[in-house]
Amino acid sequence: MFVTRRRFVFLCCCLLFWAAVAVRGASAQTIYLDITNPNFQKIPIAVPDFKYMSPEQTQLAHTMADLLTRDLNISGVFQCLDPKSFLEDPQKMGLHASQINFQNWKQLGADFLVRSSYQVQGNSITLKGRLFDATAGKLVGTPKGYEGDLGAWPDMVHAFADDIMQMVTGQPGMFNTKIAYDQRVGSSKEIFECDIDGYDPVQLTHDRSIDLSPVWSPDGRKIAYVSYRSGSPKIYVMDVATRATRMLCGYPGMNITPAWRPGGKELAVALSKGGSQDLYLVDLSGKIVRKLGVGFGSSISVSPNWSPDGEKLAYVSNESGNPQIYIYDLATGQKTRLTYSGKYNTSPAWSPKGDWIAYCGQDGGGFNIYVIHPDGSDSHALTHGGGNVAPRWSPDGRMIVYSSSNGGMPVLRIMFANGTGDWQVMPHPGGSQGLPDWSPPMNGQ
Numbered sequence: 386m387f388v389t390r391r392r393f394v395f396l397c398c399c400l401l402f403w404a405a406v407a408v409r410g411a412s413a414q415t416i417y418l419d420i421t422n423p424n425f426q427k428i429p430i431a432v433p434d435f436k437y438m439s440p441e442q443t444q445l446a447h448t449m450a451d452l453l454t455r456d457l458n459i460s461g462v463f464q465c466l467d468p469k470s471f472l473e474d475p476q477k478m479g480l481h482a483s484q485i486n487f488q489n490w491k492q493l494g495a496d497f498l499v500r501s502s503y504q505v506q507g508n509s510i511t512l513k514g515r516l517f518d519a520t521a522g523k524l525v526g527t528p529k530g531y532e533g534d535l536g537a538w539p540d541m542v543h544a545f546a547d548d549i550m551q552m553v554t555g556q557p558g559m560f561n562t563k564i565a566y567d568q569r570v571g572s573s574k575e576i577f578e579c580d581i582d583g584y585d586p587v588q589l590t591h592d593r594s595i596d597l598s599p600v601w602s603p604d605g606r607k608i609a610y611v612s613y614r615s616g617s618p619k620i621y622v623m624d625v626a627t628r629a630t631r632m633l634c635g636y637p638g639m640n641i642t643p644a645w646r647p648g649g650k651e652l653a654v655a656l657s658k659g660g661s662q663d664l665y666l667v668d669l670s671g672k673i674v675r676k677l678g679v680g681f682g683s684s685i686s687v688s689p690n691w692s693p694d695g696e697k698l699a700y701v702s703n704e705s706g707n708p709q710i711y712i713y714d715l716a717t718g719q720k721t722r723l724t725y726s727g728k729y730n731t732s733p734a735w736s737p738k739g740d741w742i743a744y745c746g747q748d749g750g751g752f753n754i755y756v757i758h759p760d761g762s763d764s765h766a767l768t769h770g771g772g773n774v775a776p777r778w779s780p781d782g783r784m785i786v787y788s789s790s791n792g793g794m795p796v797l798r799i800m801f802a803n804g805t806g807d808w809q810v811m812p813h814p815g816g817s818q819g820l821p822d823w824s825p826p827m828n829g830q
Contacts, residue, residue: 427464431495433475441505456546456560487522495519510535514545526552563824565599569816583811601824609643633671644689653689699733743776767804788819
């Protein structure tokens with residue numbers, strides 16, 4: 386079954402981080418496109434209204450197509466054609482290649498055509514989707530089918546968008562992912578989640594306190610976060626489906642900046658139970674597995690973030706005077722300073738492929754988002770203007786979400802991983818937003 390609570394909104398998009406996009410045309414040859422090239426042309430695709438196969442919920446025909454269009458536009462790969470230019474009635478069109486006049490779609494400039502149908506029976510819905518190569522007049526891949534509760538139709542559309550990305554580019558989309566973040570609610574801060582389109586946010590906590598630093602478990606079923614609801618900061622874990630919450634770390638002093646280890650059986654946390662703030666490895670019950678001991682003297686070590694293989698941690702320490710980013714190897718116990726440029730560097734985030742670490746750096750006046758290789762080379766800024774903090778990667782490494790106060794109140798923004806295509810996630814947030822974290826794909830959950 387798919388999870389409900391999906392809605393939609395238009396997001397403008399620009400270019401993705403460097404990628405090779407494989408497109409199969411009529412000649413069955415593979416064409417590799419560098420979509421960061423200024424001359425890159427997005428792939429034109431037509432998305433007519435879905436065809437309803439029963440008299441119930443006929444309004445979904447347009448609503449589903451609208452959501453799919455928005456997903457494909459967000460990808461940065463496709464340019465969806467204006468439905469006003471379509472020459473056929475979607476409800477009268479066929480669903481199979483032999484029933485489609487591909488000449489009409491080629492005339493409009495479409496490289497690809499989506500044909501989908503749905504049937505509602507009581508509280509259940511079945512969706513079927515097909516992608517056609519409009520130039521060759523052939524089906525791409527195999528037809529896709531999805532079924533579940535009626536309220537879960539947005540998740541099915543997101544899943545279809547993921548499948549379209551997979552069929553065209555060889556890599557699935559990120560449309561069935563979520564972003565967790567903290568947002569001010571009155572005098573409090575609570576934990577929220579939203580889709581990557583930013584609409585219909587869901588408030589997960591109601592602590593009427595200060596809740597911060599949400600981080601998704603590797604399976605996407607839990608969120609660890611920090612709350613001051615009992616006075617001092619403690620780390621809690623929430624089951625996202627049931628909202629059941631339990632305390633993970635409530636040691637004397639500070640319990641902050643949790644980070645799930647890949648595999649989901651341990652977390653790295655920053656504790657001050659021994660006096661100075663240092664990093665610890667804890668199990669799912671909150672029991673200390675070991676002190677990592679990355680600190681030096683009375684220095685403060687915080688904000689751990691795991692490498693994709695779970696063998697190294699990027700973290701922040703002020704042992705050199707100002708906060709800088711270090712890397713700690715759990716197997717050898719060796720630590721290495723990563724950042725030297727800039728007087729204040731925080732919030733490290735390892736990319737899913739392990740080739741980059743994003744971080745927040747201050748060089749001059751304000752804070753901006755930077756990336757650097759784990760060997761310390763090629764550090765460069767992705768944002769400018771200041772007020773940009775807390776970067777986190779999408780699961781496929783193509784995008785980065787972060788918090789920006791460039792326009793005044795801190796809001797979530799997303800950019801492609803080369804710094805292009807920046808947009809605000811939520812057009813009208815209800816309060817200042819910070820410390821985002823991107824979930825793993827949630828298809829089928």
